[in-house]
Every structure is written in structure tokens, then in C-alpha cells.
Amino acid sequence: MKKKHLIAMMTLCTLATGCGEKAAETKTAEPSKSEKLEVESTTVSEMVPAIELSNMDTTINPAEDFFRYANNNWLKNNPIPEEYSRYGAFTEIDQRTEKLIQDIIKEVSQDTNATQGSEAQKIRDFYNAGMDTIAINERGYSELQPYFDMIDGLKDKADLAELMGKLHSDGIGGFFNAGGNSDPKNAEMVIMHLYQGGLSLTDRDDYLVPESQEMRDKYVEHVAKMFQLTGTDAIEATKKAKGILKLETQLANNSLSRVEMRDPDRMYNKRSRAELQKSTPNFNWDNYFNAAGAPTFDSLNVGMPDFIAGLNKIIFDTDLNTIKDYLRWKVIHGSASMLSSDLDAENFSFYGNYLYGQEVQQPRWRRILNATSGCLGEAIGHLYVEKHFPAEAKERMLNLVGNLRVALGERIKNLDWMSDETKAKALHKLDCFTVKIGYPDKWKDYSKYEVTPESYFQNMHRSIRFETEREMAKIGKPVDKQEWFMTPQTVNAYYSPEMNEIVFPAAILQPPFFNMDADDAVNYGGIGVVIGHEMTHGFDDQGRKYDEKGNLNNWWTEEDAAKFNERTAQLAKLFDEFQVRGYQINGQLTLGENIADLGGLNVAWDAYQMTEEAKANQSIDGFTPAQRFFISYGTIWRNNSRDKFLERQVKTDVHSPAEARVNRALGSMPHFYEAFDIQPGNGMYIAPEERANIW
Numbered sequence: 001m002k003k004k005h006l007i008a009m010m011t012l013c014t015l016a017t018g019c020g021e022k023a024a025e026t027k028t029a030e031p032s033k034s035e036k037l038e039v040e041s042t043t044v045s046e047m048v049p050a051i052e053l054s055n056m057d058t059t060i061n062p063a064e065d066f067f068r069y070a071n072n073n074w075l076k077n078n079p080i081p082e083e084y085s086r087y088g089a090f091t092e093i094d095q096r097t098e099k100l101i102q103d104i105i106k107e108v109s110q111d112t113n114a115t116q117g118s119e120a121q122k123i124r125d126f127y128n129a130g131m132d133t134i135a136i137n138e139r140g141y142s143e144l145q146p147y148f149d150m151i152d153g154l155k156d157k158a159d160l161a162e163l164m165g166k167l168h169s170d171g172i173g174g175f176f177n178a179g180g181n182s183d184p185k186n187a188e189m190v191i192m193h194l195y196q197g198g199l200s201l202t203d204r205d206d207y208l209v210p211e212s213q214e215m216r217d218k219y220v221e222h223v224a225k226m227f228q229l230t231g232t233d234a235i236e237a238t239k240k241a242k243g244i245l246k247l248e249t250q251l252a253n254n255s256l257s258r259v260e261m262r263d264p265d266r267m268y269n270k271r272s273r274a275e276l277q278k279s280t281p282n283f284n285w286d287n288y289f290n291a292a293g294a295p296t297f298d299s300l301n302v303g304m305p306d307f308i309a310g311l312n313k314i315i316f317d318t319d320l321n322t323i324k325d326y327l328r329w330k331v332i333h334g335s336a337s338m339l340s341s342d343l344d345a346e347n348f349s350f351y352g353n354y355l356y357g358q359e360v361q362q363p364r365w366r367r368i369l370n371a372t373s374g375c376l377g378e379a380i381g382h383l384y385v386e387k388h389f390p391a392e393a394k395e396r397m398l399n400l401v402g403n404l405r406v407a408l409g410e411r412i413k414n415l416d417w418m419s420d421e422t423k424a425k426a427l428h429k430l431d432c433f434t435v436k437i438g439y440p441d442k443w444k445d446y447s448k449y450e451v452t453p454e455s456y457f458q459n460m461h462r463s464i465r466f467e468t469e470r471e472m473a474k475i476g477k478p479v480d481k482q483e484w485f486m487t488p489q490t491v492n493a494y495y496s497p498e499m500n501e502i503v504f505p506a507a508i509l510q511p512p513f514f515n516m517d518a519d520d521a522v523n524y525g526g527i528g529v530v531i532g533h534e535m536t537h538g539f540d541d542q543g544r545k546y547d548e549k550g551n552l553n554n555w556w557t558e559e560d561a562a563k564f565n566e567r568t569a570q571l572a573k574l575f576d577e578f579q580v581r582g583y584q585i586n587g588q589l590t591l592g593e594n595i596a597d598l599g600g601l602n603v604a605w606d607a608y609q610m611t612e613e614a615k616a617n618q619s620i621d622g623f624t625p626a627q628r629f630f631i632s633y634g635t636i637w638r639n640n641s642r643d644k645f646l647e648r649q650v651k652t653d654v655h656s657p658a659e660a661r662v663n664r665a666l667g668s669m670p671h672f673y674e675a676f677d678i679q680p681g682n683g684m685y686i687a688p689e690e691r692a693n694i695w
Contacts, residue, residue: 048511050518051631053621055638063682066672067662070634080640082359085352088639088658089512093491097384097507098366101373101489104383119379122451126376130368130456137340141230143457144339147172147331151324157315160323161284165291167327171464174198174330175251175311178292180475182498184268184301187550190474192289192300194276196255196307199248200333202355203652207245207252215355220245222350226332229343240325247318247326254310258652259588264497264545264552267303276302280312293472337367338457357644368456375463376451377487378444381506384489385439389506393516397437397509400523400607401502404531405430407607408599411695417567422560425547429538429555432548434481434501438509439488493530495537497546502534512635520613521625525632528604529597536599536695540592541568564694568595571668571692578664580657581643583650590656597656597665599695601633605671626675630666637661668692 057072068075080087105127114120129135147167154163164174177197180190199207201219206212220241227237261267277285302308315323336347345361352358361367373380412418412426449466451459474480481499486492488506495502504527508514514527537543544564547553556564571594572587579585587594608614614625623631639658641649649657656664666672667684668691678684 048515050515050522051621051623051628051635055635056631061682062676063678063684065663065683066630066634066666066676067637067659070631070662071638074635074638075640078640080642083362085356085358085645086639086641088641089636090491090639093507093510093513096510097489097491098369100388101380101384102365102369104380104387105369105372108383117447119376119382119446122446122449123372123376123379125451125453126456126459127368127372129451129453129459130371131365132453132456133341133364135454136338136456139455139457140340141332141343143455144230144331144335148328151327151331154320154324154327157282157320157323158284159287160315161288162291163327165288165293167330169292169465169468170461171468172327172331172334174327176308180471181301182479182550183270184264184498184546184552185270187498187546188478190477190479192294192297192475193303194300194308195303196251198251198330199255200244200329201248202648204252204255204257205651207249216245218350218354222346222354223329225346226329226336226343229346230332240329243319243322244326244329247314247322250314250318251307254307254314256304256307258654259586262542262589262592262654264542267301268552269302269305270299271302271305272299273297276300276308279305279309282312282315293469295472295475297476335457338460355644356648357642371460373487373489375460376446376449377489378440378484379446381439381488382443385506389438389488389509390516393506393509393514394438396516397504397514397527398435400528401435401437401531403607403610404528404535404603405433407610408532408535408603408695411603411606415695417563418560419557422556425555426539429500429548430535432500433535433538434499436484436501436503438504438506440482440484442482493534495534495543496550497538497543498550500538500546500548500550502531502538504531504534512632512638519620519625519628520608520611521628522632524604524608524611525629526636528607529600529633529636531600532603532607533596533600535603536596537592539599539695540595541565542592567692567694570690571595571598571694574667574686574690574692575656575660575664578660580650580659581646583646583657585650585656585660590654593655594661594665595694597661598668598692601665601669602695605629605669624675626671630669630672630675633666634662 052074055074055077056070057068060069060072062069078087084091105123108114108120109124109127111120111124114124147170150163150166154160167174168178175198177195179193181193183189183191200223201207201215206215220238223241223244224234224237227240228234232240256266271279273285332343333347336343348358348361352361409427409430412423412430415423418426446466448469450462479499481501484503484505485496486494486503486505490505491507491510493502493504493508508530509527511518512526513530514523538546541564544556545552545554547555554561568591572591575585575587575590575594608625608629617625619625620628637658641657646657649655655661663684667686670691672678673685676684680687
């Protein structure tokens with residue numbers, strides 16, 4: 001995916017997500033398919049054939065449904081386990097990686113002699129504290145009391161800003177998001193950003209559209225239950241829950257849609273602190289920033305000025321007791337998974353089961369493993385790459401990236417719709433891409449992060465404070481170009497428009513994406529397309545607006561921009577017309593990822609044609625190299641998902657469902673038609689004049 005790394009101060013420790021479909025998953029980290037998964041070797045590629053023929057279903061005509069032709073037997077043989085909302089290729093790699101991380105944590109956790117303050121001690125104590133359910137259940141919700149006392153102490157709305165700063169710095173959300181990020185028009189420097197926020201459902205429209213009334217009713221029931229579990233009687237709890245829904249609905253009414261937020265020009269609104277204060281006279285921003293630990297600064301980016309200004313009326317019109325109820329709810333909501341089993345279970349019941357269809361919660365050990373890997377990500381990542389990331393994998397990836405960079409450059413040079421002036425700037429931007437593979441050159445320093453064996457809750461919140469302080473300290477300083485925004489053990493990849501970089505963590509370099517023993521067709525159709533996907537993000541409908549230095553800067557001629565928009569509109573139309581199990585895809589919401597998928601396919605195909613293997617054109621297992629390339633692409637998106645997950649995905653995720661990423665993207669690939677003899681009337685066929693042709 002294209003990585004927009006706003007650091008919201010209320011964000012809890014989680015593993016980052018990116019180009020893979022994991023991005024739309026429930027807040028509860030996914031479990032593995034089996035607790036008995038065995039991994040005998042540090043090089044997974046030895047165990048996995050280039051293409052697992054048994055996963056295919058050759059009784060299905062590839063010209064009718066290529067997704068099921070490539071994956072149908074896998075889909076039938078891999079029903080979704082009850083603790084999942086979906087299960088696919090990303091999950092399979094997660095399983096392998098998780099087992100390796102589990103072994104690392106187990107080894108570290110058994111080291112009783114780890115030096116106090118060492119990363120080993122912190123990993124050990126964090127994990128063990130999270131697994132100490134006896135102590136966690138004994139404490140119940142008592143660790144929330146200091147936050148409740150702070151909120152109860154709010155005597156006047158004039159003091160709300162200071163309270164919000166304290167809550168945000170501790171990971172407690174509410175009303176809006178704030179944090180440091182690069183200045184979109186001066187990408188070398190970090191500035192403060194403000195964005196809309198404060199909602200507890202997954203999307204603005206959940207509060208607004210009639211179709212979501214049942215969800216809102218269930219939400220009120222859930223909030224009331226959570227209040228009851230923290231000491232409020234049933235009648236009062238329901239009253240509080242209804243008031244919270246009303247307040248959050250006001251926030252939703254002021255919020256931009258997900259499609260509207262995809263416009264980076266609209267999201268850039270530089271303001272002085274005086275201008276910000278004038279727009280919201282009822283909220284003292286100086287008090288907020290001071291309490292949040294922000295350094296001195298003169299100006300900031302207000303991503304949604306109307307939303308921020310609208311806070312003034314909401315705060316003025318809302319009863320103080322309702323504001324307190326809302327903040328108390330944000331404390332409970334943001335902390336539920338760290339607390340006693342009754343709160344944890346009720347939180348899962350609504351967010352995991354009701355919203356996403358996950359039938360049971362994942363095992364405790366797996367959730368704590370993922371939390372440990374999130375809060376101490378690079379400490380664990382360092383151990384992971386030492387044990388499980390061979391140097392030859394990085395070398396081969398560098399070669400692949402180099403070949404794809406050449407291929408994309410040639411495609412840009414040969415575009416018939418772009419002027420030479422814009423081509424020259426596009427090629428310069430491509431030349432300036434930074435490539436990061438495997439792991440950071442400079443590891444994060446956790447020396448200021450205190451971890452003790454006594455309290456999982458406190459360890460989590462100390463991690464949040466540690467990260468908040470790190471991010472706040474960046475404001476007003478140059479961007480650290482060496483920093484990574486995913487850990488090495490993350491099964492994903494990303495492109496950052498502000499840094500003009502593509503990043504591939506070590507863990508994604510596994511089958512079916514990357515296989516050291518596979519033929520080039522399979523690797524180019526897998527990880528090659530992923531590389532091309534991330535490169536293309538630099539030239540999608542958002543990424544194209546950033547220059548080679550990462551600045552939001554219109555480097556296109558007006559005529560070329562108009563031609564680009566015509567072509568992307570055609571791609572959006574193709575996806576608007578596509579349904580998966582009756583769920584309608586939003587072509588505008590998913591446009592950037594769809595552009596990147598199609599671009600990735602084209603670039604990887606061209607790069608593969610440069611190889612000796614492609615030139616030799618020798619079949620393997622009865623498939624031509626071209627066929628193996630496309631089969632490989634189809635297999636990386638194999639995925640079963642529950643209806644509730646799919647419903648959430650099409651409403652909230654910028655990624656199209658897996659079936660569309662295969663069947664709709666391939667429909668605009670001329671070489672796919674040749675490889676599988678796609679003819680008019682076939683299900684995969686799109687008339688030439690209706691196909692998308694961008695990069």
C-alpha cells in the first residue's frame with residue numbers, strides 16, 4: 001500500500017499493515033490456523049514448491065474465473081478457522097513467522113539472568129506480564145481509576161484541552177487525532193498535524209446511513225455493557241451509551257468520507273497557532289499541546305479545518321457530563337484488551353464477532369505475542385533477521401528491484417499519452433526512489449522504555465508514552481530518512497510518498513510471494529508484482545502529486561494530468577461495476593491500490609521479459625512461463641473471508657477484495673489474454689476500449 005504515516009497519539013502498540021489485505025482486519029490481532037504448526041528450517045522456501053498444483057482447479061476455465069482456477073482447491077481445503085474473519089496467503093506466512101517469533105520470545109523469556117534494562121529483559125517481562133491472567137483478572141478495571149479520577153476532576157470545559165493532551169499522550173483517544181509527520185510541502189521537516197477522529201465505530205457512515213441502524217443499536221448495547229462491567233448500573237449505563245452515540249454522531253457529521261480523505265491537496269492546510277485558536281475559541285490549544293508534551297512550534301497542518309472548527313460548537317453545545325461519559329468510554333474502549341477477561345470478552349464480542357464475523361477469540365498467547373512484537377518490534381525484529389533472513393535473499397531482492405526499476409523507466413519513456421516534459425520529471429522521481437529491504441540499518445533504541453513483570457496494562461501504556469515522546473521530539477526537526485514504519489517481521493510492504501521510498505520487510509520474502517528455489521516466472525509474478533505495486537504507488541492518483549523529494553508539488557502539465565485522470569476514471573469504473581458475493585466495490589476508494597496492482601503487473605511482466613528464462617520460453621509442469629507468471633500472481637491473493645468481513649472491507653478498506661484484485665486487474669492485461677486465450681464472451685474478457693491502461 002501507499003503508507004501515510006500519521007502518528008496519532010492515541011494509537012496503541014500494533015503491528016503495521018500495508019499493501020496486503022490485512023489492513024482492514026479487526027482490531028484483535030489474528031490467530032494462526034493451528035497451534036501445532038511446525039517449522040523445521042530457517043529457510044521456508046525449501047518446503048514449498050514454486051507452484052503447488054494441488055491448490056489449482058483445472059476443471060475451471062481460466063478464461064471464466066481465473067481466481068478460482070488458480071486457487072479453488074486451496075479455497076475448498078482451507079475453510080476459515082473459527083478464530084478468523086478471513087484466512088489467506090498472508091495468514092499462512094503469518095503462521096510461519098509467528099512460530100519463529102514464538103521461539104525467539106520463548107528463548108528470551110526463559111532467560112532469568114537477562115540484565116535489567118536490556119532488550120531481552122523487556123521482551124521477557126512484557127510477554128510474561130501479558131500472560132499473567134491471574135493478576136490481570138484480580139486487578140479487574142482498577143488500573144483505569146487514575147484516568148477516571150482525572151475525568152471526574154474536570155470541573156469546567158475550559159480545562160478540557162489540558163485533559164485531552166494528557167489523555168492523548170497516554171494513548172487514550174477522543175475528539176481528534178494529533179501527531180508529528182513530515183510537512184507535505186517541505187518533506188525534509190517534521191511538523192505537527194491535526195486530523196479528524198474520536199469515533200469508535202469503524203467508519204463515519206456507520207453513524208449516518210439508515211442501513212447501519214442495527215449496528216448503532218448493537219453499539220449502544222455494547223457501550224452500556226462495558227459501563228456496567230466498570231461499575232455503572234444498567235439504567236445509567238444505557239443513558240450514558242445513548243449520549244455517547246449522539247456525540248460521536250455529531251463528530252461523524254463533521255467528518256470527511258474515506259474517499260474525500262484520499263485527496264492530499266485537500267488534506268494540506270497550513271495554519272499558524274493563532275489561526276487555529278481563532279477557529280476554536282472554546283478549546284485552548286496552548287494548554288493541549290503543553291499537556292501533550294509537544295515542543296514549541298509556530299505552525300501546523302490542519303488536515304480537516306471544517307472538522308476542527310466544528311469541534312468548537314460540539315464542545316459548547318454538549319453537556320459537560322456527557323463529555324465526561326464520552327472520555328470515560330474512550331478510556332474503557334482503548335484499554336479493554338489489556339484488562340480482565342470479562343471486559344476483554346465483551347470487547348471482542350462486538351468488534352471481533354459482530355463486526356467482522358470472527359467466531360471465537362484467538363488464544364491469549366498469540367495475542368500477547370503480537371502485542372510484544374508490536375511494542376518491542378525492532379528489538380524482536382533484530383533477533384528475527386539474525387536467525388531467519390539470509391543475506392542471499394536480500395541480494396536477490398535488490399536484483400529484482402533493479403530490474404523492475406528499469407522496466408518502469410522504459411514504460412514511462414514509451415507512454416503515448418504523456419508529454420516529454422512530464423516524462424522527464426517522472427523518470428527523475430523514479431531515479432530518486434530509496435529502496436529498503438529486510439531491516440533497518442539503524443535499530444530503534446528502547447533504553448528509555450521501562451518494562452516490568454508486574455503489569456501488562458502499565459507496560460502497554462508506558463510503551464505508548466515512550467512512542468509519543470519520540471514522535472513529539474521530532475517536531476521541528478529534520479525527517480529521519482533511516483526510520484522504518486514497519487518491523488522486519490511484518491508480512492507486508494509499503495511506499496511512502498513523503499520519503500519517496502519503497503520498503504520490503506524481511507517477513508514478506510517467503511512463499512508464495514518470494515521463493516529462493518522457484519523459477520523467475522513465479523518470483524516475478526509474486527514478489528515482482530509486489531515491488532512493482534509499491535513503485536507504482538509513487539505514480540498513482542495520490543502519489544503522483546508528490547515530487548522526487550517527497551513534497552506535495554504539482555509537477556505535471558495540465559494536459560497530462562487531465563489525460564491521467566481520464567485513464568484512472570476508466571479503472572475506477574471497472575471496479576465500480578464489479579461485485580464480490582453481492583458486495584459492491586467502491587472504485588474511488590480503492591483507486592490507488594487498483595492502479596498499483598495493474599501497474600505492478602505491467603512492470604513485473606516487462607521486467608520478467610528481460611530474463612534469460614523468459615527468452616528461453618520453456619514450459620514447466622505443462623505451463624508456459626507466461627502462464628506461470630499469472631498463476632503465481634493469482635496465488636498470492638488466495639483468501640477466504642466471512643461475509644461480515646467482506647462487508648466491512650468494501651466499506652472501509654482502500655484495498656479491493658482478493659477476487660477483484662485478481663480477476664479485475666488481469667482483465668486489463670493484454671498479455672494475460674494471450675497466455676490463456678481469453679475471447680469475447682468469456683467471463684474474464686473486457687473489451688479493449690473499456691480496459692484501463694495507465695502505467
